[in-house]
Amino acid sequence: MHIIAVGLNYRTAPVEVREKFTFAERELPDALKALMGTKSIMECVIVATCNRTELYAVVDRHQLCGHYIRSFMEKWFKLPREHFTNHLYMYEDEAAIRHLFKVTSGLDSMVIGETQILGQVKSAFLQAQDMKTTGTVFNMLFKQAVTMAKRAHSETMIGESAVSVSYAAVELGKQIFGHFNRKTVMIIGAGETGELTAKHLYANGAERILVVNRTFERAAQIADKFGGKPLSLEEAIQKLPETDIIISSTGSEGYVLNRSQVAEAMKRRKSKPLFMIDIAVPRDLDPSIAAVENVFLYDIDDLEGIVESNLEQRRQEAAKIDVMIAEEMAQFEQWYKTLGVVPLIRALQTKAADIHDETMNSLSNKLPDLSERELKVIRKLTKSMINQMMQDPILRIKEMAGEKRAEEAMDIFVKLFALEELAESQQQAGNYPAQAAEPSNAASAKPVHKQAGAPAFART
Structure with missing residues (x-):
């Protein structure tokens, strides 16, 4: 088996x-x-956020898995692979596991x-678990x-x-306006990002906050927290002429605002500038809005680097987390290496139990006068x-599985205890097999951006 992660993010x-x-x-x-x-x-697990789309998988043929997953993406998104490869x-393997640990801890954000x-990775894992697309490996790794x-x-x-x-979006607004006093701010989208944005704006002196959401009740909840006013999208369009700052972060599949709506509003603003930040993916604001005079439109990619001054301390702390990741990977590696001996141990236990049952049946036949208590x-x-008798062999094979x-040790273990048939039946019952044989044409496949270096634990 092999563990892989394929995706694209804000860097690529x-x-x-x-x-x-x-x-x-x-x-x-x-x-x-x-x-x-x-x-x-x-x-498999799918992690999809505004800054990344990643597909995690346990595969049995890693040489061809890049091809298979690209084919899935090509079919699902209806785009030829040359548009995204x-x-x-x-x-792969160790690099994929390290990447997941860095993603969950925020080091890759x-x-x-x-x-x-x-929270997003946890939700993705729980959904995959509910859909029964995770098993022994990912249930351990993601937890x-x-x-x-x-x-x-x-x-x-x-x-x-x-x-x-959201903080970066507010910082960008401060660079443009200096402060938010006497500014009307419109937040489109009342999800977690929208609420964080409202919180930062309120803390920075915004006096009038308009909260727009498809579900009016949710908009009202957020608006109440910060002394704002909830609006429907239709009402929001009417309020555009009196709005100074718009920050949008919905999950809409189409544009929330288009160029004609903004251009019409700007006629009534009498040349007063309108500052707009689109932190949604897919984008909420039609990119052509930027061509409207006195409109300053930024998207999520423009935010990178804005909070650089606040990140130095986090980089120092990240070095500590790198050490923690190395320790966690060592623990997972040890568990992963012993995974392959589980079918062997269960096979030995099954064989011992069968022998014990046969012996007790024979004893009952040969000594029929034994009482139930004596038996x-x-x-x-x-x-x-x-x-x-089994305790030491089981302990030793677990230790040797990490060497x-x-x-070779597992092969000897199987031969010594004559477990060939039982071990195979244990694997077929749901335990992972040893390394799957690679197809003869596997060498011809070239995974995209494959990480250099042999995986530390490609076998179970």
Whole structure:
């Protein structure tokens, strides 16, 4: 088996590319089913946020998995692969696991150390688990990654500085206007990002906050927290002429505001500037709005680097988290290496139990006068003897599974105890097999952006 991660993010693809590869929330169950049905994939999780789309998978043929996953993306998004291949990255085994740990702890985020991604990865994993697209490996790996990220944020100061995408949007507004006093601010979208944006604006002196949302009740909840006013989208369009700053972060699949609506509003603003920030993916604001005179439009990619002064401390704390990640990876590696001995141990236990049952049946036939109590005592004692005899071999094979010659040790273990048939039946019953044979034409496949270096634990 191999663990891989394939995706694109804010580093490898601009927003106009990323927005073509987003999964609507209602689509994710079907997408997980389709990805799980892709050849060679044994487990899968899809992590989709405004800054990244990543497909995690346990595969049995890593040489061809890049091809299979690109084919899935090509079919799902209805785009030829030449339109996105250059934006993809692919990590295998150790590199894929390290990448997941960095993502959950916020070290791979646009704003280093942000915590929102942790909840997003956890939700993605739980949804995949509900859809039964995870199994032995990912159930362990993702739980460990989430737990490690929580510990990283509690034991370091990585999250002390108030930086996030919403914070960066507010900082950009301050650079343009200097302050928010006597400014009318419109927030479109009342999700988590919208609420954080309202919080930062309120803390920075915004006196009039308009909250726009498809669900009016949700807009009212956010507006009440910050002394704002809830609006429907239709009401918001009417309020455009008196709005100075617009920050939009909805999950809409189309533009919330177009050029003609903004151009009409600007006629009534009498040349007063309008500052607009689009932090949604796909974008909420028609990019052609930027051509309207006195309108200053920014998208999520423009925010990178705005909070640079607040990130130095987080970078120092990130070094501490890197050490934590290395420790967690070592623990997972040890568990992963011993995974392959599970079918062997269960096979040995099954064989011992069968021998014990046969012996007790024979004893009952040969000594029919034994009482039920006597049989019970004998059964207990003989079972204890067998368990004690198996204890050391099981302990040793677990230890040897983590060594360099693990595969040879497991082969010897199988031959010594004549477990060939039982071990095979245990694997077929649901335990992962040893390394799957590679197809003869595997060498011809070239995974995209493959990370250099042999994986530390490609075999179970």
